[in-house]
Amino acid sequence: MSEAPGPETSPKRHFIHQIIDEHIAHGRWGTPGDRSVVRTRFPPEPNGYLHIGHAKSITLNHGLAVEYGGAFILRFDDTNPEKEEQEFVDSITRDVAWMGGAWEGDVRFASDYFHQMYDWAVELIRKGFAYVDEQSAEQIRAGRGTLTEAGTDSPFRDRPVDDSVDLFARMKAGEFADGSKVLRAKVDMASPNLNLRDPVMYRIVNARHHRTGDEWHIYPMYDWAHGLEDSIEGITNSICTLEFENHRPLYDWFIAAINDGRGPGSEWGKAIHHPQQTEFARLNPTFVITSKRKLKQLVDEKHVEGWDDPRMPTISALRRRGYTPEAIRAFCTEIGTTKFNASHDYGLLENAVRDDLNKRAPRRMCVLRPLKVTITNWGEHGDADRVEWMEAVNNPEDDAAGTRQIPFGGTLSIERADFMEDAPKKFFRLKPGGEVRLRYGYWITCNEVIKDGDEVVELRCTYDPQTRGGDAPPPDAEGNVRKVKGTIHWVATSHAVPIEVRLYDRLFTAERPGKATGNPIDDLNPESLEVVERALLEPNWRTTDAEKAVGTGAFRDGIERFQFERLGYFCVDEKLTPDQAGDRPVFNRAVTLKDSWAKQAGK
């Protein structure tokens, strides 16, 4: 279980708020004005991994419950034994908790309600609202008609009630083969809404269920089961995606059918709770696919390393990637809740991640592609082998995060990309004859470029002892202050820790993967992963107690995340980082920093 969400999910009023506000004002669920009656749920089917689209649903449903002071429930809609597995129950439970979707009480399962659903189904048969149909699946399909033509009644539609009750009981007892009979609701075969043309309520499936085992031989269909699950749990607002809009009349019909004839003194008992179904548009990010089938193809064909490969849009992948649940929720809130089939700029998610991590991630210095820098005058101002410890700010956004010590010596490593032999005018970093600040270190001037063929292999530089800590030197006799335009990151080679860094980029190069050819594989980004096997990280990189104490670096999921200065946000990969000392930890790049130089250089 996790804590309540932070202010990032603070309400942004949308149409569902308005619906709920009205219900509360009119007292639809109880005393007018009582906001705490609001109950929502997240009802995943345990047949796969959760993805970013589900995050929107979790954020919405959980957020509403929190905002109104009501309750949020996690319920598995496990009505199909052939597709569902315990493994998915476990991963989904973990993901919802990680997302901050704290639920009330125990996790619920639709399968726990099977007996109650069965009793209600018998009640519907007795009331003349349902019948056992012995037609084949093909016959039922043919009898349903088409979009423009009415369907035809099943020959079993008007069979005696007792026949249906008896057959239904025997279906339940396991007397019949899969597919040989179904229980159908008697609604309207001529309805323009196909969902109302005598929908199937139960089918025979002689399969082992991951929770109920061999107890059942019949399983309820979504339309029959879902509203009942909501009703049993006292859900007030059953929120789902747009494609279920056409199902709402059926959702309401089933509950109305159960309530038909119920009331004070009725043989059937009291009326049952009738939730309000409301539909919203699903999340639709650019550069992402969420189709379960296509994601599976990526895994099966080894285009990615698994369901939690940090390039995948699954929650478990985003977690490994270093995204925070707070950022994901902020994104889901930011894009709003409407009925419009929108397209959501993936950059907005990346931005939410930057936004969150800029405030919270401790800073460290890491050199991805080292270039050797020798300080030629290091021995002129003290012992040539000495190491000076410099003070570096842990998080400029949060002074309370404190500082740390980083070593500086005569041999350093800087980023290859921070040096250019033939630099354009606006290149502010190191170039022959140029001066640059080593952040929290000294100012250095490049005097000599050592090359092996075309490759630059070493820079020989002098440092200015008056710039210790990176500060500007004192003004000269005329009062002029020397300035330097660029500041770059670095590590002392002797003390640096070698690490493996995985630079992830978007999995697809097309905004709508597969749009051009029909196959998303064609739009795969060949550069979505670059493994840097030996990057160099400053030695005292572990999150400090001071950082944890003030919130910076204290991520409640326990994942260590950092900003590697000037590079981006990274996290320790829990899965690939070995426990044994001596092996290189693996860091994943969540997202780069914004880079206005790259933008300008690309022009």
Place this chain on the structure above:
RNA sequence: AGGGGAUUGGUGUAAUCGGUAGCACGACUGAUUCUGGUUCAGUUAGUUGGGGUUCGAGUCCCUAAUCCCCUGCCA
């Protein structure tokens, strides 16, 4: 003989009873900066089309267009 839903700058999203079309992201300027980050200031750009009602329409009426969903014993 179909039914249901939707349409506001490049993107997303607001606008109480019909009364100044606002916010965020992006893009572009500039300032600040020991991260080409952050922050700050500014610029850019919109009511799907056509009619109508009205002093006044994103909002009401008529009409057209476009997009999404629906013919599983999946959810």
